[in-house]
Amino acid sequence: MSGQSSILDYPEQEFILPGNRLCAGCGVTIAYRFILKALGKKTLICVPASCLTILHGMYPKTPIMATTVNNTFAGTAAAASGFAAALKATGREDWHVLAMAGDGGTFDMGIQGLSGAAERGDNFIYVCYDNEAYMNTGTQRSSATPAGALTTTTPVRPKEQLKKDFMKIMDAHWLPYMAGISSAYPADVYKKFLKAREIKGTRFFHLSAPCPTGWAYPTKDTVKIGRMMVESCLFPLYEIENGRLSLTGKSLSIARSGGKKPIDEYLGLQGRFKKITAEQAAAFQRHVDEQWEALLARAGF
Amino acid sequence: MEQTLILTGAQAAAEAARLSRVQVVAAYPITPQSKIPETLSGYVERGLLKAEFVRVESEHSAMGVCIAASIAGARAFTATASNGLAYMHEQLHWAAGSRLPIVMPVANRGVGAPWTILNDCQDTISQRDTGWMQFYCMNNQEVLDLVIVAFKAAERLLIPCMVCFDGFLLSHTFMPVAMPGQQEVDSFLPPYVPFHTLDPENPVNINPVVLSDTVADPDGVPSPGYMGFRYRLQKSLEDGLAVIRQTGREFGELFGRSYEDPLFHYQTEDADFLFVAMGAIVGEASEAVDALRGQGVKAGVLGVRVYRPFPAAELYQALRQRRVVAVVEKAISYGYEGALASELKAAFYGKSGPAPVIFNYIAGLGGKDVATADLVQAASESIAAAKSGTVPDRAQWIGC
Ligand SMILES: Cc1ncc(C[n+]2csc(CCOP(=O)(O)OP(=O)(O)O)c2C)c(N)n1
Ligand code: SF4
Ligand SMILES: [Mg+2]
Numbered sequence: 001m002s003g004q005s006s007i008l009d010y011p012e013q014e015f016i017l018p019g020n021r022l023c024a025g026c027g028v029t030i031a032y033r034f035i036l037k038a039l040g041k042k043t044l045i046c047v048p049a050s051c052l053t054i055l056h057g058m059y060p061k062t063p064i065m066a067t068t069v070n071n072t073f074a075g076t077a078a079a080a081s082g083f084a085a086a087l088k089a090t091g092r093e094d095w096h097v098l099a100m101a102g103d104g105g106t107f108d109m110g111i112q113g114l115s116g117a118a119e120r121g122d123n124f125i126y127v128c129y130d131n132e133a134y135m136n137t138g139t140q141r142s143s144a145t146p147a148g149a150l151t152t153t154t155p156v157r158p159k160e161q162l163k164k165d166f167m168k169i170m171d172a173h174w175l176p177y178m179a180g181i182s183s184a185y186p187a188d189v190y191k192k193f194l195k196a197r198e199i200k201g202t203r204f205f206h207l208s209a210p211c212p213t214g215w216a217y218p219t220k221d222t223v224k225i226g227r228m229m230v231e232s233c234l235f236p237l238y239e240i241e242n243g244r245l246s247l248t249g250k251s252l253s254i255a256r257s258g259g260k261k262p263i264d265e266y267l268g269l270q271g272r273f274k275k276i277t278a279e280q281a282a283a284f285q286r287h288v289d290e291q292w293e294a295l296l297a298r299a300g301f
Numbered sequence: 302m303e304q305t306l307i308l309t310g311a312q313a314a315a316e317a318a319r320l321s322r323v324q325v326v327a328a329y330p331i332t333p334q335s336k337i338p339e340t341l342s343g344y345v346e347r348g349l350l351k352a353e354f355v356r357v358e359s360e361h362s363a364m365g366v367c368i369a370a371s372i373a374g375a376r377a378f379t380a381t382a383s384n385g386l387a388y389m390h391e392q393l394h395w396a397a398g399s400r401l402p403i404v405m406p407v408a409n410r411g412v413g414a415p416w417t418i419l420n421d422c423q424d425t426i427s428q429r430d431t432g433w434m435q436f437y438c439m440n441n442q443e444v445l446d447l448v449i450v451a452f453k454a455a456e457r458l459l460i461p462c463m464v465c466f467d468g469f470l471l472s473h474t475f476m477p478v479a480m481p482g483q484q485e486v487d488s489f490l491p492p493y494v495p496f497h498t499l500d501p502e503n504p505v506n507i508n509p510v511v512l513s514d515t516v517a518d519p520d521g522v523p524s525p526g527y528m529g530f531r532y533r534l535q536k537s538l539e540d541g542l543a544v545i546r547q548t549g550r551e552f553g554e555l556f557g558r559s560y561e562d563p564l565f566h567y568q569t570e571d572a573d574f575l576f577v578a579m580g581a582i583v584g585e586a587s588e589a590v591d592a593l594r595g596q597g598v599k600a601g602v603l604g605v606r607v608y609r610p611f612p613a614a615e616l617y618q619a620l621r622q623r624r625v626v627a628v629v630e631k632a633i634s635y636g637y638e639g640a641l642a643s644e645l646k647a648a649f650y651g652k653s654g655p656a657p658v659i660f661n662y663i664a665g666l667g668g669k670d671v672a673t674a675d676l677v678q679a680a681s682e683s684i685a686a687a688k689s690g691t692v693p694d695r696a697q698w699i700g701c
Pocket of ligand 2: 022023025051131136210211212214
């Protein structure tokens, strides 16, 4: 795909009907809407326990117009492997299998099954939507929670440990396609899914999904927060095809023309960072800078 | 065409999967089950079995793959044992709650800690309440036959089934096994038709969050709450025994080995003492019966082949006229007694008329040898205690 996609290029069909149970301003739905538009109706979705379960509705109602199978919290990748195997065994490989799990269901509990499936190269797309904590159970810390954030299990002293670098872990599986995407950039999401759907094997997406409820910011600011994460290079947009990394969208333009923003404004907008120490904030900024430099180097800048 | 081969239990289970034309196999190795996935992966690689073999990284994923494959319309198969089965626990509930006809042989092995690779039935008994059917095999012929029967019964009932057989005692022991031909098995077991067909025009949300009460869907159709779904599973299991019996009879009509009776009887006709047991230990109990008969004791064995759904009425009928029953179990509900003994006693509760005195023996845990002499002694002690009215209030451990 090249060139700017215009709003007229997106399929009109909506797979998420209006009116669902997620919080106002939730970042998950924005990207999910475009993911499903890109994949189309022959998509089989695997969903573990998470906010996404809530989005998919309570029996007997669902706002999602694609076949979904709920699975155990740690079982998303295995479910996707099972669907891929069954579709192959029964000659229906024209279906897409989409596994979509939270950071808890991916970074923590789901990592074993996902690593197994990715090493085998099972044929599905896996999206980890990252809201940086266990939101469905009430904002407990996960290994995706950044240092400096308050959660309900780090309620007094902000989390001390760095966020796990999950893309590095997935990168070690020699995947044909991986990408970092953000709910604040749906056009980039859509484009990358159009590309990924044509590739065979395990494809992995890390989706930044800002969460007003868990991060404690006004619901109107989800896109703003998401953009700040990209503009500060805290969450760069890129793709890795067979090991070759290229920056995309806003991150590519920052790499080319500069304009990287500091993270303090981003931190200041969110209640979860209200107790971050000056030292922690400085360490956070250093960490972002180092990671960005490493990414730039790998992207050939 | 049927031919007789000399097979281990693990080989028999693998042959049964092949004959059942399983379409997705996902399994993780664990002693004493490993030969099953090894054999099947060889069959798939050599083109002898047209299936997808998913070499999962764990038993949790093995069952996860089977669940998804079964939902998507493929006949799904796995096998495990011991800690592997324990590791699957969450997924076992998920499979039964999803009403999927997955069949899983389990080569029974003790569960750690401490480690043992040897046989007892604690692994499957611990999974008794997951909503799966459980069959227990006495020999390798039953392993082969019951896997095939299990698929048909499971697909009729939409309930998964464990086919349990003792690790090493059966899994690694060669026995003659009559192997039916593919055509005959095909005529017994038609291709799997899933309950739900994937249709992009009619998307559904399978296994979402459900409420506790029945609610109307947008068209006003009442839709069950959680308990309603669970009741349906229980009801199907309760009604399932008749379906299992019918399936076992149909198998018998085609292959000459009927599994209509959920129980196995050895020398029971005139017996006033009976062993009740499950699995390979039925063989040892039969030898003890021969010895007891030599001593003039009218002894017999009742083997429980179908344990879930529990054949309470059949057991009641088979036992009510006996004087003494010794339930010998290779598992225990820790803190009380053997599960089978408890359930057998419950089958007599509230019934008027004669009832046997029921004793419970725990034996053979972690591969401990169960000698004929031990069982003969247990029988003699039980008969004497019943006579003198000195019935112990707890299970007796043999060989401890
Ligand atoms: C085995 C198991 N342990 C714990 C839970 C409880 N649980 C449900 S959702 C959840 C957290 C989900 O977090 P994440 O994956 O990040 O998704 P989010 O809710 O943030 O969207 C937990 C801990 C569970 N369902 N299963
Ligand atoms: S808690 Fe966060 S991620 Fe979950 S629905 Fe609400 S806003 Fe979305
Ligand atoms: Mg989360």
